[in-house]
Amino acid sequence: MSMGMTRNVVGMSVIVAGAATMITLAAGSAAAEPRDCVVNQWATGASAQCAGEGTYILEVDCFGLNLTYGPPFGPYNKSVTGFAGTPDQPSRDCMMPTTLGQIGIVTGARITQVPTRPGLPDNAWEYDPGRR
Structure with missing residues (x-):
């Protein structure tokens, strides 16, 4: 195998592995929402x-x-x-x-998932279980 062909195979392997990793990560985060x-x-x-x-x-x-x-x-x-x-x-x-x-x-x-409107200011008391 020539040096140029070896680089192409290694380069493609890195791209395929990277794409597989991204797909796996994306699927995992979507399931946790x-x-x-x-x-x-x-x-x-x-x-x-x-x-x-x-x-x-x-x-x-x-x-x-x-x-x-x-x-x-x-x-x-x-x-x-x-x-x-x-x-x-x-x-x-x-x-x-x-x-x-x-x-x-x-x-x-x-x-x-992300606030789109301002809520109450910090000095206004209203119980929010997410703010502990």
């Missing part, structure tokens, strides 16, 4: 549940009175971390007049 997610929404809040593994974020868009942060009347956002495959259903409610000064309705709810 939340799946079959369901969002339950009602007038003043929402909850979520996912199967599989890993974490997810329930984001709830609210509209109404909000004395915690931002303008006192208008849209505000809430979020909570959920853990897939557990019986717990993380939820957020737009109606928390005594603890957060919020009286609102839900205008949207979704499950994401």
Whole structure:
């Protein structure tokens, strides 16, 4: 076998091995993600549940009175971390007049892997099992 042909065979072997490794890694990470997610929404809040593994974020868009942060009347956002495959259903409610000064309705709810809206500021207390 000539030197040039040996280099080509070694080079192709490296490319094939690299591609096989990437496919294996991609398949492993996809299997470890939340799946079959369901969002339950009602007038003043929402909850979520996912199967599989890993974490997810329930984001709830609210509209109404909000004395915690931002303008006192208008849209505000809430979020909570959920853990897939557990019986717990993380939820957020737009109606928390005594603890957060919020009286609102839900205008949207979704499950994401990465936050898409700002949640409550750090100084606002609302229990999130993902923030320990």
